[in-house]
Amino acid sequence: MTTTSPAGFRASGITAGLKASGSPDVALVVNDGPHKVGAAVFTTNRVVGAPVMWSRQVVSDGVVEAVLLNSGGANVCTGPEGFADTHHSAERAADALGVSAADVVVCSTGLIGERLPMDKLLPGIGAAAEALATDGGTDAARAIMTTDTVPKTTHVVRDGWSVGGMAKGAGMLAPAMATMLSVLTTDAVVDPALARRVLHTATSVTFDRVDSDGCMSTSDTVVLMASGASGIQPSEAELTEALTGAAADLSRQLVSDAEGASHxxxxxxxxxxxxxxxxxxxxxxxxxxxxxxxxxxxxxxxxxxxxxxxxxxxxxxxxxxxxxxxxxxxxxxxxxxxxxxxxxxxxxxxxxxxxxxxxxxxxxxxxxxxxxxxxxxxxxxxxxxxx
Amino acid sequence: MTTTSPAGFRASGITAGLKASGSPDVALVVNDGPHKVGAAVFTTNRVVGAPVMWSRQVVSDGVVEAVLLNSGGANVCTGPEGFADTHHSAERAADALGVSAADVVVCSTGLIGERLPMDKLLPGIGAAAEALATDGGTDAARAIMTTDTVPKTTHVVRDGWSVGGMAKGAGMLAPAMATMLSVLTTDAVVDPALARRVLHTATSVTFDRVDSDGCMSTSDTVVLMASGASGIQPSEAELTEALTGAAADLSRQLVSDAEGASHxxxxxxxxxxxxxxxxxxxxxxxxxxxxxxxxxxxxxxxxxxxxxxxxxxxxxxxxxxxxxxxxxxxxxxxxxxxxxxxxxxxxxxxxxxxxxxxxxxxxxxxxxxxxxxxxxxxxxxxxxxxx
CATH class of the missing domain: 3.10.20.340 (ArgJ beta chain, C-terminal domain)
Incomplete structure (x- = not known):
């Protein structure tokens, strides 16, 4: 029912100590292939966090090996040092996974304007890599929660292939930390151009139409990874329909978990x-x-x-x-x-x-x-x- | 210190019974000339009340004899009947003043979507005409209050001429009734084209820059009347400066009286x-x-x-x-x-x-x-x- 439901993905969620609460705060979602296709959409805010700047480059070639996510700090407005922190985080994950850092998307959510505690985050990334499991999607969904009261996951099943996903954030619950993050996965066979196209179509009628309080985040990110592990190549219409369904389900969960809201x-x-x-x-x-x-x-x-x-x-x-x-x-x-x-x-x-x-x-x-x-x-x- | 401070104006504020509270609710401000120059700016909302539709026509020829204002009902979204109510109100005021209804600006503020109680309003207009006085500006300012806690008035004095004014509303106090109404008066000699120009300049840097909650009213109106009673013709720059000062003073009072606000x-x-x-x-x-x-x-x-x-x-x-x-x-x-x-x-x-x-x-x-x-x-x- 989540990012690890489609074939070809492992995920994990662990506690690195970024949050004072001691709740899980670092997640990894890894694409084991055979294909390593990726695409993403990002906030259109002109003020963006280091992870968005980094990840825009990562997805530009259509290849994504893994997504590293942390709650407990957004790493926004942190200058060149903040960007270096994101870079180091991607490298730490890449080392553990045996891939290139240039293929690791990074997402961070939490307070703006403060550096991440790298002495906690880097060991946490290693622990997250060790904890990777084909049923780790729910742990990952828990580790990206901020003021969310429940983890948000989805799974849209088609004939021999499916789309899975998780999301965190938003609604009106605490939009200061309203970074809306989502990772979508599919085991369908999808080429990079198609992945980009269907992701844009799906998000434009789902996540883009949840307007909690008109305040645009500096970190909003939706990532799609396609493993091709099902061996099935759906049509563009079929893929768009399934991906839109998964994104709509997650969007509706974001609205429903808006704690500050009664309607x-x-x-x-x-x-x-x-x-x-x-x-x-x-x-x-x-x-x-x-x-x-x-x-x-x-x-x-x-x-x-x-x-x-x-x-x-x-x-x-x-x-x-x-x-x-x-x-x-x-x-x-x-x-x-x-x-x-x-x-x-x-x-x-x-x-x-x-x-x-x-x-x-x-x-x-x-x-x-x-x-x-x-x-x-x-x-x-x-x-x-x-x- | 208000609309009747410049020479050539009388005003009044009386209780017609439109408000359940029994507070004053009908005001008149009359220009006794010798000039009857008028100009106005209105909300840019496409949904406007009957008074705005009516008053746009009134000011189009640059002649305004009087402004009739009521609180206790905005007369917005009331259809052709609501427009007829405004028309009848202007005629009642015109009869009492011996002028043409086509020269009477009408402003209403209060709940949207309900007809005004004409059986109370029409007699109230007669009473307001009878109560007109050269020191009636403060009564008028009180009669246009809705959730305002204090009447808002101003007076900017120059050498031999001045600008007076009153306003109601807005801030965040209860923007449902946030119709921002203001009447500005001057005894300077001003031709209609100049009146229109300086009013636009003054409001664009004052009332237009108070953004209580981003919600645009259906009834916002600022009217300027010039009597020429001082016999003095200031330069456009002098007039703009004084009018802007008066509008800025009233704008600041609107922000300061935002009851729901603490800052x-x-x-x-x-x-x-x-x-x-x-x-x-x-x-x-x-x-x-x-x-x-x-x-x-x-x-x-x-x-x-x-x-x-x-x-x-x-x-x-x-x-x-x-x-x-x-x-x-x-x-x-x-x-x-x-x-x-x-x-x-x-x-x-x-x-x-x-x-x-x-x-x-x-x-x-x-x-x-x-x-x-x-x-x-x-x-x-x-x-x-x-x-």
Missing amino acids: DIAVHVTGATSTDAALAVARAVTRSNLVKAAVFGNDPNWGRILAQVGTVPVEVAPFEADQVDVSVNGVMICRSGAAHEDRTLVDLAADREVRILIDLHAGEASATVWTNDLTHDYVHENSAYST | DIAVHVTGATSTDAALAVARAVTRSNLVKAAVFGNDPNWGRILAQVGTVPVEVAPFEADQVDVSVNGVMICRSGAAHEDRTLVDLAADREVRILIDLHAGEASATVWTNDLTHDYVHENSAYST
């Missing part, structure tokens, strides 16, 4: 002139503190939703404000831009999941973006601790 | 290639829930600030991430994109005002945007009541 909110925009237009409107709503606070208060406040819809420039999303319908949990409380069904018919308290449907009546395109509500716990988790 | 945050970006670049970076920071929650926790979290700076696309704001300095309350805790002075030297608990200085080291331009911190009171005020 998961799906904003579905339909009737848009294009997918980009639908996305722009959905993101305008998911980023509204007023909408999110209203949902926390179980208030189906369509006025706040419509006000956010109206902030999207007409050149981005053409529509007429007086044609927009808004339904919350199936009740159309706003029709043609004005009050319609009684808002007291909407029960937001019953379920954690809230469905906001916005019909722009301008075209045929649609898109969904997930977010969480804005709660006292969110403010508490992001103000009470210096993270 | 006012000035984000000053310098070393930018253009004012637009500086503004884009400043707004990226002022809209970050993570930065705002950190300030609430008295945590000078430069990592969160830098991560927001990095979200601005390079085509919008050219700079190198590893050259950016960040100072908080005068302590440079981040230099060249990495940790510098000890963050414990920053004391955020001492003052309500927090100064964040970001030097991009890319050019000569700068800009400042004000916001507030993200607090439990903000979440409470925007979730506990159905507004």
Whole structure:
């Protein structure tokens, strides 16, 4: 049910002592082949951690032997010394695995602006290499947790091949450490160009549409490794479908584990002139503190939703404000831009999941973006601790 | 010290019964001339209230006789009936004043999506007309308050002429009703084109740079009326300076009265290639829930600030991430994109005002945007009541 479920992968998760809590904090996921195909997508933030800078180079040739991950420190804004730390970490892993450091992706998550304790991390990498096992995926998933309450793993099985994966982070739980990391694995036969293409397609409709609080991390990384161990070469459509399913499952788990949140909110925009237009409107709503606070208060406040819809420039999303319908949990409380069904018919308290449907009546395109509500716990988790 | 401080204006504020609290809720500000010059700027939201639709027409010819304002209801998303309500309100005021309804600006603030109680509002307009007085500016300022704790007024005096003003709303206090309304008056001799120009200049560097929570209202309106009663015709530069001073004073009062907030945050970006670049970076920071929650926790979290700076696309704001300095309350805790002075030297608990200085080291331009911190009171005020 995780990164080691597809054939050709080993993984491990151990405690190196990076975290004061003593929880596991170093993970390895290794591709034993026969193919060593890899691809990755990274944060688009211009401020990125040393691991992102390093790993962009690693994946550029389409070859990835292993992914080394640590929690307990993000290694961001740490200057040339921080980059050297990442380099040394990759070399330590490469030595233990008998591969080239240039084929080892590195991911770090935790506090920004502080060096990693290399005296603990380097021995930990050796221990992680020794602990590698074909059933080590769950240990790896545990070792990358920060404020996650549960490890997040997935496995999408097809005929003779599969896609596995793990992820950590995000939601609104403690976005200071919201580095969203995910490792996806498959035993399908995939060439590097295809791996890159399907990973971009899969992440663009899954991880890219979870918008916890509009704050873009400096370390977000999603890595795909393909071992080819199944000997089966699915079509691009089949591979895209399975990979998207795995990424969607992990994305939904990220939203559901948003500790600071009491509701998961799906904003579905339909009737848009294009997918980009639908996305722009959905993101305008998911980023509204007023909408999110209203949902926390179980208030189906369509006025706040419509006000956010109206902030999207007409050149981005053409529509007429007086044609927009808004339904919350199936009740159309706003029709043609004005009050319609009684808002007291909407029960937001019953379920954690809230469905906001916005019909722009301008075209045929649609898109969904997930977010969480804005709660006292969110403010508490992001103000009470210096993270 | 308010809209009636310049010569040629009368104002009033009375209780029509729109608010359950029984507080004053209808205000009038009348220009007795000799000139009846007017200009206004409105929200750029595509979803706007009937008063904004109405008032855009009123100001288009540069003539404004009076501004009618009410709290207790925003008259937004109320369809053709809501527009008719605004029209009838303007006619009632025009009748009482002996002017044309087409010269009466209307501003409403309060809940979205509900009709105004016209049986109370129309008699209230008559009462407001009867109560008009040359010292009525303070009553008017009180009658437009919603969750404001104090009325907000200003008076900038020059040699023989002056600019007065009042404002309500915003900050983060209860942005559901965050319609930011302001009426500015001057007894200077100003032609309509100049009035429009200086008002745009003044608001673009004042009201437009208070970014409470990134949520754009459907009703924001700033009106300028010029009576010419002083007989003095200042230069455009003099007028711009005085009007900007008045608008800046009112803007600062809006930030300071943000009840849900415990800190006012000035984000000053310098070393930018253009004012637009500086503004884009400043707004990226002022809209970050993570930065705002950190300030609430008295945590000078430069990592969160830098991560927001990095979200601005390079085509919008050219700079190198590893050259950016960040100072908080005068302590440079981040230099060249990495940790510098000890963050414990920053004391955020001492003052309500927090100064964040970001030097991009890319050019000569700068800009400042004000916001507030993200607090439990903000979440409470925007979730506990159905507004």
